[in-house]
Amino acid sequence: MGNNIIDGKKVAGILRQQVKEDVQEWVSRGNRPPKLQAILIGNDPASKTYVNAKTRACEEVGIESESVIFPDTMSIKELKEAIGKYNSDDSIDGILLQLPLPGHLHPSQVIETIDHRKDVDGFHPMNVGRLTVGQPTFRSCTPAGILELFRYYSVMTKGKRAVVVGASNIVGSPMAIMLSRENESGKATTTLCHKYTRDLTQHTIQADILVVAVGSPKLITGQMVKEGVVVIDVGINRVADSTAEKGYRLVGDCDFDSVAEKASLITPVPGGVGPMTVAMLMKNTLLAAKRSIYPQD
Ligand code: NAP
Secondary structure (H helix, E strand, O other): OEEEEEHHHHHHHHHHHHHHHHHHHHHOOOOOOOEEEEEEEEHHHHHHHHHHHHHEEEEHHEEEEEEEEEOOOOOOHHHHHHHHHOOOOOOEEEEEEOOOOOOOOOHHHHHHOOOHHHOOOOOOOOHHHHHOOOOOOOOOOHHHHHHHHHHHHOEEEEEEEHHHHHHHHOOHHHHHHHHHHHHOOOOOOOEEEOOOOOOOOOOOOOOOOOEOOOOOOOOOOOOOOOOEEEEOOOOOEEEOOOOOOEEEEEEEEEEEEHHHHOEEEEEOOOOOOHHHHHHHHHHHHHHHHHEEEEEOO
16 A cells, blocks of 8 residues: 555554454443344345445454344335334344435434434434534544544644535534534534535645545546645445456545545545444444443433
8 A cells, every 4th residue: 555545444453453352341341242233224235235344343343233124115104113123122232224215215204213322323313413512422433433544644633624525414514513623633624515515626625634425436636636635535436347356346536546646645445434434333332332422311
């Protein structure tokens, strides 16, 4: 790897090892192992891969996990009933609802039915609200994992100009909140760009720290960034490649070569942000088991 390439696999491995030791310590004190319940709806192959990666990571760190696959014809009523069952099951600490959902199921409607104390994805309005006002909370795993990368690579955010491209509830928006709010890895002057942002380059070119989470290959090119920028490419896109075994390869949202030429640090795709997301899910599940976020309940 070039010396400006962030090794998300390595950092995630260190984090998972820490979680593993913490789980062992928790269990050695007479507690049962933490447990994650994964919910997958439909047969989307990418979603299946993500859930498998998450349950494999659970196994590695000593967290129990179960996954259930519901048909994509499932009604909202049936799904809410299933979630209600997991909410009241004391042996389950964390509930993971793999997104995206089939079109007839609205994510915000479903997410609200998950007990916020088991919302290890950090998507429930209670947890997002607590993040916004700076209270302890389950933080969305992808942006929280990016802050861990900043910590590991000593990327200072305070007073820097951060630009986040993509404003989804699960990545871009919480990332912008974290970058602008939190003290240790925040206090950056933060701009959040979205589909209606006019002249994207006018914003990206000013970024000291650029986080891109859109799902659009080559959206960001070398001409759109300044020398020395730290680039976090969250995007995961499948592009056709007849030379690849599966007929496609994964790329991010940045034109990697031209952006990497100017960046002081950059995440690759794959091997950058993805493994961090999984590691942070492990961390959140342990926090849920320990009742660390909502101790009074
Ligand atoms: P999403 O829900 O589709 O959100 C995409 C966001 O990008 C929206 O806010 C959208 O704007 C904005 N957008 C669309 N076109 C744009 C443009 N031309 N310029 C600026 N903004 C634009 O996607 P997501 O769930 O956040 O995921 C984004 C990407 O990250 C996907 O490729 C996904 O696979 C990947 N991802 C990776 C990880 C990981 O662990 N590595 C985790 C999650 C997601 P509007 O709000 O105006 O529609």
